[in-house]
Every structure is written in structure tokens, then in C-alpha cells.
Amino acid sequence: xxxxxxxxxxxxxxxxxxxxxxxxxxxxxxxxxxxxxxxxxxxxxxxxxxxxxxxxxxxxxxxxxxxxxxxxxxxxxxxxxxxxxxxxxxxxxxxxxxxxxxxxxxxxxxxxxxxxxxxxxxxxxxxxxxxxxxxxxxxxxxxxxxxxxxxxxxxxxxxxxxxxxxxxxxxxxxxxxxxxxxxxxxxxxxxxxxxxxxxxxxxxxxxxxxxxxxxxxxxxxxxxxxxxxxxxxxxxxxxxxxxxxxxxxxxxxxxxxxxxxx
Amino acid sequence: xxxxxxxxxxxxxxxxxxxxxxxxxxxxxxxxxxxxxxxxxxxxxxxxxxxxxxxxxxxxxxxxxxxxxxxxxxxxxxxxxxxxxxxxxxxxxxxxxxxxxxxxxxxxxxxxxxxxxxxxxxxxxxxxxxxxxxxxxxxxxxxxxxxxxxxxxxxxxxxxxxxxxxxxxxxxxxxxxxxxxxxxxxxxxxxxxxxxxxxxxxxxxxxxxxxxxxxxxxxxxxxxxxxxxxxxxxxxxxxxxxxxxxxxxxxxxxxxxxxxxxxxxxxxxxxxxxxxxxxxxxxxxxxxxxxxxxxxxxxxxxxxxxxxxxxxxxxxxxxxxxxxxxxxxxxxxxxxxxxxxxxxxxxxxxxxxxxxxxxxxxxxxxxxxxxxxxxxxxxxxxxxxxxxxxxxxxxxxxxxxxxxxxxxxxxxxxxxxxxxxxxxxxxxxxxxxxxxxxxxxxxxxxxxxxxxxxxxxxxx
Numbered sequence: 001x002x003x004x005x006x007x008x009x010x011x012x013x014x015x016x017x018x019x020x021x022x023x024x025x026x027x028x029x030x031x032x033x034x035x036x037x038x039x040x041x042x043x044x045x046x047x048x049x050x051x052x053x054x055x056x057x058x059x060x061x062x063x064x065x066x067x068x069x070x071x072x073x074x075x076x077x078x079x080x081x082x083x084x085x086x087x088x089x090x091x092x093x094x095x096x097x098x099x100x101x102x103x104x105x106x107x108x109x110x111x112x113x114x115x116x117x118x119x120x121x122x123x124x125x126x127x128x129x130x131x132x133x134x135x136x137x138x139x140x141x142x143x144x145x146x147x148x149x150x151x152x153x154x155x156x157x158x159x160x161x162x163x164x165x166x167x168x169x170x171x172x173x174x175x176x177x178x179x180x181x182x183x184x185x186x187x188x189x190x191x192x193x194x195x196x197x198x199x200x201x202x203x204x205x206x207x208x209x210x211x212x213x214x215x216x217x218x219x220x221x222x223x224x225x226x227x228x229x230x231x232x233x234x235x236x237x238x239x240x241x242x243x244x245x246x247x248x249x250x251x252x253x254x255x256x257x258x259x260x261x262x
Numbered sequence: 263x264x265x266x267x268x269x270x271x272x273x274x275x276x277x278x279x280x281x282x283x284x285x286x287x288x289x290x291x292x293x294x295x296x297x298x299x300x301x302x303x304x305x306x307x308x309x310x311x312x313x314x315x316x317x318x319x320x321x322x323x324x325x326x327x328x329x330x331x332x333x334x335x336x337x338x339x340x341x342x343x344x345x346x347x348x349x350x351x352x353x354x355x356x357x358x359x360x361x362x363x364x365x366x367x368x369x370x371x372x373x374x375x376x377x378x379x380x381x382x383x384x385x386x387x388x389x390x391x392x393x394x395x396x397x398x399x400x401x402x403x404x405x406x407x408x409x410x411x412x413x414x415x416x417x418x419x420x421x422x423x424x425x426x427x428x429x430x431x432x433x434x435x436x437x438x439x440x441x442x443x444x445x446x447x448x449x450x451x452x453x454x455x456x457x458x459x460x461x462x463x464x465x466x467x468x469x470x471x472x473x474x475x476x477x478x479x480x481x482x483x484x485x486x487x488x489x490x491x492x493x494x495x496x497x498x499x500x501x502x503x504x505x506x507x508x509x510x511x512x513x514x515x516x517x518x519x520x521x522x523x524x525x526x527x528x529x530x531x532x533x534x535x536x537x538x539x540x541x542x543x544x545x546x547x548x549x550x551x552x553x554x555x556x557x558x559x560x561x562x563x564x565x566x567x568x569x570x571x572x573x574x575x576x577x578x579x580x581x582x583x584x585x586x587x588x589x590x591x592x593x594x595x596x597x598x599x600x601x602x603x604x605x606x607x608x609x610x611x612x613x614x615x616x617x618x619x620x621x622x623x624x625x626x627x628x629x630x631x632x633x634x635x636x637x638x639x640x641x642x643x644x645x646x647x648x649x650x651x652x653x654x655x656x657x658x659x660x661x662x663x664x665x666x667x668x669x670x671x672x673x674x675x676x677x678x679x680x681x682x683x684x685x686x687x688x689x690x691x692x693x694x695x696x697x698x699x700x701x702x703x704x705x706x707x708x709x710x711x712x713x714x715x716x717x718x719x720x721x722x
Binding site for chain 1: 303306307310311312313314315317318319322323326327363367370371383385386387388389397400401404405406458459461
């Protein structure tokens, strides 16, 4: 029976909620205090990556790369690429959703997606209408295959290019790895290949992973890599929905450029 | 014509029970709810090492509102799951008020969450607040389960709008009720994006498990208590209308027969939600209190013809099947803490008071009923009240308007004059909101502590 005025209750609840949230937000530090140790570990990892033997797939030969298994609502998707001379010559799905209407959708979508991959040479393909989940899973698996392919390609490419530089060619190519930049979702580290003062290739040797970060990384890193090559500097646009990763990428890219310049 | 439905073995057995007040679990439940909210905030705190800039603040404010909304959403549904501990111990009226209050709050959180997250994403993409609509469309298209979430949010908007006081009063009750049932669909649609795009759930398997557990147990409770329990109750008792009796002009009693009705566990002061399977009535159920203690083969409700539904009760044919859900309500002898009890009834609020008057344990002189009506003709059930008073040695008083329409004097002074020991009574009260409010104030003025005034009000 105790009557409390409804307006007063509304005001009280709003004020309490807003001030509670503002308080919580202001109590959070602007930088991560645990980043020091993470950075150390990340630097070690990066060093290990650089020193690793160059026993990957031969750049000139034909090889196959199998992407990670991507889970979709209707089943798993896994993509295998055939790569020759650094180019994707064939794409196929070794696993795709089956059963019920999924059979139709798989039959409808997978061949189209395969063609698109060969045509675009990237994971930047359009989804097939009516098979968005399969397309999404396909893209995820494709991206991981492409990442693997690039990693293998980079490992073999750098020594050959540096030996080429030693032989006195005008276009000196070298790879420079930027600093590890810690973002809210994990460390980012960029490696660029510079030839004749231009960035010919950019990739991320470290990027946030786990949970939604996988999606965001898959979404943003390829775009950022392209942009870095296109722009030739660290003044590139952030990718929508992945601003932390983009921010970390840009910083690491800048440090790599600084090193390359000096 | 009036009925007399006094005495009976079940009623006598109830009068013999000892006074055993049971504390309402409301305080404990509220503490648990707050603890859960703190747990949710802790999860956010734990998963967020730092917030870099303004944009991060907006996004994290969006995450906090989203997490709290997701948590409260489950509780808002739980409040309407008809869990006996809530309906019979806390009281259906109080739980309904919690539901209305937390429902509004949760909807505000949902809309704040959508706005903040989309604003944050727009800023992340290097756009401004004015691009928020385009950003929302993009996010719905790109992120997993966001299409469903958008449908759910749309439903929430519809439900919220239909429940705004001014709108709700203009809508037919049945329409409002069925729109409100869409809440289940809305909760279902908005659940999935929490799991697939929520950082905290995607990153921490334990949090995901807890969330599935929370929503899973609420779903189980809803299915059990809103669907299976009523089916079992009605299969077992098979209720039908026995007779409809006009008590006074505008007030009718419906006698309901069935099997083993005393085994339903209903107590005096409680109500059922009734659905009469007659043309035009089968799609809505309405809460009406029992106006007599349950008999093995007979229940009785007494209803004033105010709305469409209650006016139609008069035309019910004997033999009409009845679907009932209950018993609900906490205005029972469990609330009692004292030997002496004053029952106050306003108009048709007599129904639960009549049942309590018959069954509350007490010696001669312990129980008093004060019955307020406009005229002596409006004193429904008066004959049987008089008979019960006579048999039990209870006091029965009425207050009606004087012939020239003047209201009777129910004030602190008049109450004290009539009952000098009124501050030593438990008071049970049922009546229209204005009446209940004025009597409450008079009782408090006469020295009755608030904790001993027991009242059920379905006013939001």
C-alpha cells in the first residue's frame, strides 16, 4: 500500500543505472596492465616465427592447403585449395552440410563459391543467396586456408628475395616485422615485404583469436593487408566492427615502416 | 435469490488449524536477484581488461546494458511462470507488480543496448551517430543471429507500446493479453545473438553454460507450471458449471462442480484463473477468488459484472466445461500473526473475505468482518455471512451510504471507537483501490502496524 510516485521511481531507476554504468566504465583503466607479460610472450612467439626453418610448401610447385573446419548451423564446412605459383588454381569443399534441404543448398552454393575463389583469389567472395550459413562457413574455412597458404608462401619468399637483393638487383626486397601491439582483444603484429621503397605485401603474423575475435580477424585482416599495400603507408581506414584490431594493426604497421625506413 | 453455503467439514477442519505465520520469501528472492546482477557485472568486469577511448566506453556501456537486459529478461519471464513459491508465498499481486516494473526496466535496457552498441559500431567504422540506422542494417545483415534479434526487438517494441497505460486501457483485454504472449517469441529470438555475438559468452564457456542454464531452467519452469500443471489439474478434476445464481443486482455466484475438488490444495482467500469453455469466452481467462472454502464436489466464485467477461458469466449454462489454473494468491491464513483478525471488504471484495471469515481459526470474538457497500441491497452473501457469524461467535459489521448518499465514516477514530484493541489485530483487506487506500490510512492512524495489514491489489 505504500505508494511511491511512479515518476520518481522511473527517475531513480534511470539515475541509478546511468551512474552505476558510468562508475564501472570510469573504474576501468585505459590500458591493459597485463599487457607487459603478454607483449613479452608475443615477442618471443614472433621471434620463433622468424627463425623457423623455411621448410614450407615450395612457392613454385603445386601444393594443396586445407582450411580449418568451420561450424555452421547446418553442419561443418571445410575448404581445400590447390595452389600453384602462389595462385589458387582450384578450390573445393571437402566437407559441406548434408541431409534434407541442405543437400540442395550445398549443390547450389558450393560450385559457385569454388569458382568465385579461383576468380577473385581471395576470401572476399559474395555469399550465395539462400545459402548464407554455408557461404559464411565456407568463407571462414577459406580464409584460414588462405592464411596458411600465405604463411607458407612468405616463409619461402623472404630468403629467396633477400638473396636476390644480394645479387645486386635494383628492387631490393626485404621483410620487416613490426612491433607487437596489444589491443583489448589480443596482440596484433604486422609483417611487411618492402621492395623498391614500396610495400609489396602485408600480413599479420599475430591477430586476436578466440570467440568472436576469430570472425573479426577473418573479416578485417585481409582488408587491412590490401589497404596497406594500396596506400603504401600506415594511413589506412579502420575496418568497421573491428576497430581495436584495426588500431593495433596500424600501430604495428607504422613501426614496421619506421624500421624499414631506418 | 441467495445461496447459503456455510458449514461443511473442510471448512471446520480449517478452523482448527493453529496459527503458523510463514514469512514471505520476497526478501531472500530479491537478494538472490541482486546477487545475480552483481555476478553478471562481475563477468563483464573480468572479461574487460581495459577501455581505450570514448568509443570503447560507449560499446562497453552497450555491453553492460545488454548483459543486464539478458539476465533480467529471464527473470521477467520467470515471474510469470506461475511458480507456486511466487504465486502463493510472495503473492500473485506483488509478483505481477514486480513483473510490470522489471519488464519496463528491461525493455529500457534492451533499447539502450541496441542504441549504444550501434552507435559504438558506427564510430568504430569511422562514421558518426547519424549513420546509426545504416550501421544497424549492416550489423543485422552481417553478424550471426542478428536477424532474429532484430525480429525479437521489434516484438519487444510492440509489446512495450501495447503496455503503456494509455494504450492498454484502450485495447480489449484479450488483444493485449495475446500481444503480451509474444514475449516468449521475442525472448526466444533475442536469445541466440547473446550467445553467438556476446563477447562474454563467446569467450568464456562457463558463462555460456550458466546462460544456457538460466534460460533452460526458466523454460522448464514455464513449461511445467504454465502448461503441464494446469493440464494435470484439469484432467484430474474435470470441472463444470453447476449453476449460476444472482446474489444481488449485478453480482453473480458461479457454482462449479468437479471431482475431488478439496484435493486441489486451495485455501480460503485464494483465487483461480478461470476459462469458461463457452462461445466468446474460451480465449480469455480471468482471476476470480473463491467465495467459499472448497468442498469435495463444489467450488464457488462470486463476481461483480463490471467488464464484458464478468457480465457474460450470467449467461453461463450449467454443464459448461471449465478450465481452471491455480490456486494462486497469498492472502491466506498463512499471513496471520495474531489471534485477533479484522477482515475488511469493499463491495465484491467480499469474496475472499467471505471464505476467510468462514475458515480462519479463532475462538468466539476473535474474528471481525467489516463489510462496506453502497446500500444494504448491495451486501452480497449477507445471509450466509450472518449465519457464519452466528455459528462462530464472530462479529459482523457493515457500513453503507446513508439514504441521502453520504459516505459512511471509516476513519482512525471511528475504527478505534468500534474496536478499542484494533492495534492488536491482523487486518485482511480486499476492495477497490481507492477504498483500500483510505482504509489503509485509517488503519495506520488507528495504530495497526503496516506489516499486519494484508492486502492484495491488482492495480499496477
